[in-house]
Amino acid sequence: MSDARPLLIDLRSAALPLSHDQLLDWGAGRQVFVSSLITDLPAERAAVRTAIEDIGAQPVMFEDLGGQDVSADQAYLAGVHRSDVYVGIFTERYGVRLPSGYSATHAEFSEAETVGARIALFIRGLGGPDMDGPQRDLIAGAQNLYTTSSFTSVEELQRRVSQRLREIATEDLTPWVRIGRVVVRARELTTDGSTTTVVTEVRSNAVHAELVQYRDHLAGSLPFVSPTEAKSVQLTALSSSTASTQTHVERITLREQAQQGNPMRMNMNGIGPNEYARRALSDVLFGTSELEGLRFGSANTDPLALIRGQQIDDAVLRPVVRLLLGAYLFENGHARTIDAFHLGPARNGKRHLKLQWSPPNPYSNAPDPAPVLLEGDLQLR
Template identity: 35%
Template sequence: MNDESLIIDRAAAAARLSREQVRDWAADKRVFISSVMDGLEDERRAVAEAIRELGAEPIWFEEFGARDQDPEQAYLSEVELSDVYVGILGSRYGSQDAATGYSATHAEYLRAIERGLRVGVWVLDVDDMAGHQRDFLSEVRTYFTTETVDSPERLATRVAARLDAIASEDVAPWCKIGNVILRASSIRDDGTTITVEANVRDRDVAHALQRLRPDGVGAARPVQVVFGDTVGAARPTSVENEVTAGSSTRVVVTLTRDGGQRGPGVLGEVSFNTGTSTYSPDDLAEIGIRRALFDEPNPLGQMGFLAHVPEPLGPLRHTGVTEENLRPILRLALVEALVGSGRASRIVRLLVGPRTRDGQRRLLLEWEGPTRYGQRGQRRQVEGTISV
């Protein structure tokens, strides 16, 4: 993101969907329930009932039925076909696989992370926890905030609340128009025209969007638009406002693409040979990303500009973004920096851990490079500590 001050609709960020909207979202969603089975029958049943009540399908061993596959592989296959992972951690770690050393719950968690599922993990209020289970919990807390619950009923309530929050984020995706970040109720893009509809609750956001209108003398200046894995310049052609009876303003922003989404660009195609080492375009992208996120040294010296990636974190450090909204807004910043610079075609996976006492947090980022000569880009992954 550029250094222009960001204007964020924080009020809309807290909005939740109606029960009917949540059920519409949940209709085709599969939620995998992961835990040891012995001793947690009541918890698993309560969670499954809560998932069904929302309209989604619980995926749990009790209803798997007969399978040709090895049980462990059957579990992992079901994880891959699911949308959300719900982990329940009690005192026991579970039997360890002879080959991997992981319990079934741990292996399912790792597969869920690998496949990019939405994740929620709850810890039961127990007197003692096995050593392997404590280690597993510490691993989970690197990237996820867990919650301790003291009854099956409380667990079911919290799982339902988490699914509500996931539905809100999926149905009302975040987007960025110029320096304005807001939650949209819909985004339409036909390759030429982008239409963003939103219920705006913040007056500063509504005012900033109104200022994008063409002034009647000439065409509006182009602004950067970011949503999903899409980023590009577009010119606002109209901004429609409808003041509702509540505290929000219905806004429809229509923009015309100004040259379409960028391809790799010149730097995205460059390789570099130092005489002793050769760096591919994907190598240079990784160097730039590590430099931008983790402030790692650039080994290219005076030719370091070949690996340049715009610094995505700076503008976010002064916005007061809540923990709840940090991940989707940080994703926008990364898409703008990586896809916008031609270093990536999309973000594959993003994990952002909770903030520690020293103001740091862990980040894992996986991306896919740009398509070259008809071939899909190479996937790369980095992991490190950020301050935001």
């Protein structure tokens, strides 16, 4: 499934908008947790509620929790657990500390990270002289992993929350996928177990030409990667309609190829396969020496080699990095699911990466293995 040539990424597809109906479809059934100091920000919270309800989603807010037979801090965290998106509004004050030692907002933010919710952070007064020290520390830590938005007015906050929710919806509804060496945004992605169909609006003539070449030259086995799987496929059909000189609506049919056995997973010098995979990735991605010369085979593979040195906008870089890391973990039998992925903004040439996956369970009657967490500073140049 390997192809050493650089990826061809349809970069212009990052700007593809959703229709209002698509946005409402995405919002239906979604829950969005709103986290902030309550008494300080009544107008801001009302504006965020409006932004959430405007897309058909349900805001989860303390004001709506009502009487419960659990403590307030437990009720907050239960709300985070059942939410798809966490919206944090951080201002100058840290807030009263709970028995855990954290403020309610800090505890909710940490819980959202733990459960893998999508994170959207909005900050007022960043760097101001009146900001509490613990609040400054909380924001500095959050900005290591997340791109935050500042706001100075209620109207600006509502507009920025609406924009961020639309971005998250677009990422969910039009996931990036890899076919061979091309990476495109899927408008539709369906599979019946043996055949996968991808509908995409390609805005790169080079990407379109590569797909046509796969069809016309009956390319053999190609790698296919989505956010949830990696497999070998053959492109069996490609139909295109041209909307303009640089826009092609493609319908791509892929037939799954027989898998070449299951990757061997075994202890290595007393290191279990899940810990071995984590250490191997840490050494390759972060330059650590956790395996101390014990790497061999796929453990020497750099999953991000195909994009190193390319100038890729953040809106595209994050999903592409996730695709490549997921492909490495799926193809080598290390992961059953990717549970959390965060790639922070560039700071001094590096980005903080946080990746968590659930390993496969080789025994049907055994408890599921614990998730594996990889975290460190990644350099992509």
